[in-house]
Amino acid sequence: MKEVYLEQIIPILQLAIGPVIVISGVGLLLLSMTNRLGRVIDRSRNLVEDENKYLSNRHHVQEQLAIMMARAHKLRAAIACVSLCLFLDVILIITLFICALFHINGTVAIILLFIGSMISLTIGLLYFMLDINTSLSALTIEITADN
Template identity: 40%
Template sequence: MEVASAIQLAVAPAFLLTAIGATLTVMTNRLARIIDRFRVLNEVRSKLSNDDLVELNMLRLRAKWTHWAIALTTLSALLTCIVIASIFIGTEIQFNFDQFIAFLFIGAMSALILGLISFTREVTLSKNVVKQ
């Protein structure tokens, strides 16, 4: 009966893990596009205008923010996995990991929040590409 209870407790973090995975897919796709554009501009570096050089610097900055977004969101996924494992380990060895699990979950949510803030910063920077 306790395993069934552990499974019920682990369902919410498992769904969270799925959402984090989808978010990471979006972030890595954006990073790939940034890198592709950077390579295109870098190949013709000698022929670049001042606007292109500004764009190159902006791409570097966007890549930095996207990197942090991915790193922090990945940390959130890792901590969420540890939460799920801790639920099952605690059930198996009959030990109360409640405070540890709460600490891990707070850490996972904090990392996710910081990752999403970093991602939002990158998206904000990308708006500068569209000239008005």
């Protein structure tokens, strides 16, 4: 391997800035998703306790628990897709450096990694939006149960 000088690495670092920014933004999104999942789990545990206390509302509690389970599955899928996006972005950065350092033409690999990353992010966001929509169903049941 030839000697690598700072002047050669600077353009590679500039290329890697884009995926690093994506990692930062997607990381915040992942934090939001994991917080939502934690709230779903906590709420489900509270509902199970309520189910045992209030037998008259058992039907409403069962409905809400079913919705909470559906939300947990959607959030798990969203978290998996967004985590895959992060993984592909990290591999993309590594590929950029390897291709630049060893003078390898990795255009196809770089394009595929980027497209895969964006597709997994898009699917994760779709699951996230489905969870938000599903959470409104649980709220509707809770409001109508109080009336």
